[in-house]
Amino acid sequence: xxxxxxxxxxxxxxxxxxxxxxxxxxxxxxxxxxxxxxxxxxxxxxxxxxxxxxxxxxxxxxxxxxxxxxxxxxxxxxxxxxxxxxxxxxxxxxxxxxxxxxxxxxxxxxxxxxxxxxxxxxxxxxxxxxxxxxxxxxxxxxxxxxxxxxxxxxxxxxxxxxxxxxxxxxxxxxxxxxxxxxxxxxxxxxxxxxxxxxxxxxxxxxxxxxxxxxxxxxxxxxxxxxxxxxxxxxxxxxxxxxxxxxxxxxxxxxxxxxxxxxxxxxxxxxxxxxxxxxxxxxxxxxxxxxxxxxxxxxxxxxxxxxxxxxxxxxxxxxxxxxxxxxxxxxxxxxxxxxxxxxxxxxxxxxxxxxxxxxxxxxxxxxxxxxxxxxxxxxxxxxxxxxxxxxxxxxxxxxxxxxxxxxxxxxxxxxxxxxxxxxxxxxxxxxxxxxxxxxxxxxxxxxxxxxxxxxxxxxxxxxxxxxxxxxxxxx
Numbered sequence: 001x002x003x004x005x006x007x008x009x010x011x012x013x014x015x016x017x018x019x020x021x022x023x024x025x026x027x028x029x030x031x032x033x034x035x036x037x038x039x040x041x042x043x044x045x046x047x048x049x050x051x052x053x054x055x056x057x058x059x060x061x062x063x064x065x066x067x068x069x070x071x072x073x074x075x076x077x078x079x080x081x082x083x084x085x086x087x088x089x090x091x092x093x094x095x096x097x098x099x100x101x102x103x104x105x106x107x108x109x110x111x112x113x114x115x116x117x118x119x120x121x122x123x124x125x126x127x128x129x130x131x132x133x134x135x136x137x138x139x140x141x142x143x144x145x146x147x148x149x150x151x152x153x154x155x156x157x158x159x160x161x162x163x164x165x166x167x168x169x170x171x172x173x174x175x176x177x178x179x180x181x182x183x184x185x186x187x188x189x190x191x192x193x194x195x196x197x198x199x200x201x202x203x204x205x206x207x208x209x210x211x212x213x214x215x216x217x218x219x220x221x222x223x224x225x226x227x228x229x230x231x232x233x234x235x236x237x238x239x240x241x242x243x244x245x246x247x248x249x250x251x252x253x254x255x256x257x258x259x260x261x262x263x264x265x266x267x268x269x270x271x272x273x274x275x276x277x278x279x280x281x282x283x284x285x286x287x288x289x290x291x292x293x294x295x296x297x298x299x300x301x302x303x304x305x306x307x308x309x310x311x312x313x314x315x316x317x318x319x320x321x322x323x324x325x326x327x328x329x330x331x332x333x334x335x336x337x338x339x340x341x342x343x344x345x346x347x348x349x350x351x352x353x354x355x356x357x358x359x360x361x362x363x364x365x366x367x368x369x370x371x372x373x374x375x376x377x378x379x380x381x382x383x384x385x386x387x388x389x390x391x392x393x394x395x396x397x398x399x400x401x402x403x404x405x406x407x408x409x410x411x412x413x414x415x416x417x418x419x420x421x422x423x424x425x426x427x428x429x430x431x432x433x434x435x436x437x438x439x440x441x442x443x444x445x446x447x448x449x450x451x452x453x454x455x456x457x458x459x460x461x462x463x464x465x466x467x468x469x470x471x472x473x474x
Contacts, residue, residue, distance in 0.1 A: 023076025096144025
């Protein structure tokens with residue numbers, strides 16, 4: 001029988017081709033696993049909603065496969081979508097908010113259209129930190145008023161990361177073949193680190209944001225969450241593409257590549273890689289040990305490593321950008337919904353105030369700040385200065401270090417907010433789990449704009465050499 005756990009796009013395609021497996025059977029087996037360990041058993045609570053059409057879609061894709069062959073590596077492959085991404089079907093798009101619990105999107109997000117065109121089965125919606133962790137300060141990672149708390153597959157009480165917590169946990173626990181998350185400031189990289197999976201934050205503009213419940217245009221993007229670098233490359237190949245409704249994607253055709261073409265097991269040989277230890281002091285001792293092993297493995301795999309002082313960055317400047325853009329961006333999104341239940345951020349605040357026991361377990365301090373301290377016009381001098389300063393400084397920092405040390409990329413254990421602040425790409429790869437707590441961590445590869453081919457080459461070679469993914473015992 002086909003081995004479901006740790007299945008990859010390649011093993012699934014081989015099983016389809018041999019007749020050992022069909023998309024229908026694969027879909028049914030993932031649904032059974034969701035029943036066994038997400039809704040019952042350890043009750044991970046990663047899946048917020050199942051697509052009632054998933055089984056029928058899988059059967060139709062099987063018929064097409066028999067008649068015409070596969071569309072590509074995602075043909076018939078079940079994928080989960082974070083619940084802030086539009087699907088124009090029988091599922092809701094709520095960002096985990098009860099105020100939007102009855103919202104049916106008027107159209108598919110651009111990336112969902114691309115997934116459907118590639119033959120993916122949209123299996124369901126994944127739970128998340130409510131409003132992509134932009135409702136309140138101090139909210140538990142992976143908690144939403146609509147979905148409750150996502151639990152770690154690696155141990156009771158361990159941090160699942162956020163805000164794409166459900167997407168990451170579902171991939172880690174083998175509840176789907178892959179998932180799509182979104183990132184504004186660590187929302188892909190953080191849960192990828194904490195769940196021993198691969199996460200890709202693409203260059204801003206490589207992937208359309210149309211049809212995604214937003215935080216801000218400055219930093220929002222979507223990206224892959226997978227168990228392997230090869231699957232992440234294949235998934236990003238599908239997601240990336242120009243969209244006339246998203247100006248950030250203009251003139252990106254030369255950068256929309258088949259990223260699987262850059263998967264070279266010897267890709268680190270001779271590559272100059274900057275190693276940043278700036279955040280090691282903030283990590284537990286057990287993660288520091290894993291980080292040093294990973295840094296050493298880069299050299300063992302053939303890289304030339306250079307100590308590189310990539311600092312932590314962002315602080316109040318970055319936070320103010322998100323805060324000022326949130327009201328305008330969210331209200332614009334809600335105007336596209338036929339009957340969202342709340343037409344504005346203020347409507348959502350009022351709904352939460354009217355239902356405090358269900359909606360205000362952690363409060364709504366960020367929402368209140370955005371509503372009452374910003375104009376929604378993006379004319380505030382503080383915002384304008386922060387927007388310009390953050391973009392200039394983070395890009396100059398990364399590009400300056402790459403030029404100064406003649407580097408292809410920079411790596412660090414864990415993650416920081418330089419990639420989202422600059423709009424530059426990053427890929428997280430697992431490097432193991434702590435010996436005492438069992439808490440996973442990853443190594444993050446950071447590059448300049450549209451350097452995904454280089455990052456995939458480095459990340460894949462490292463993954464093949466180091467093999468740091470930890471499969472949860474469930």
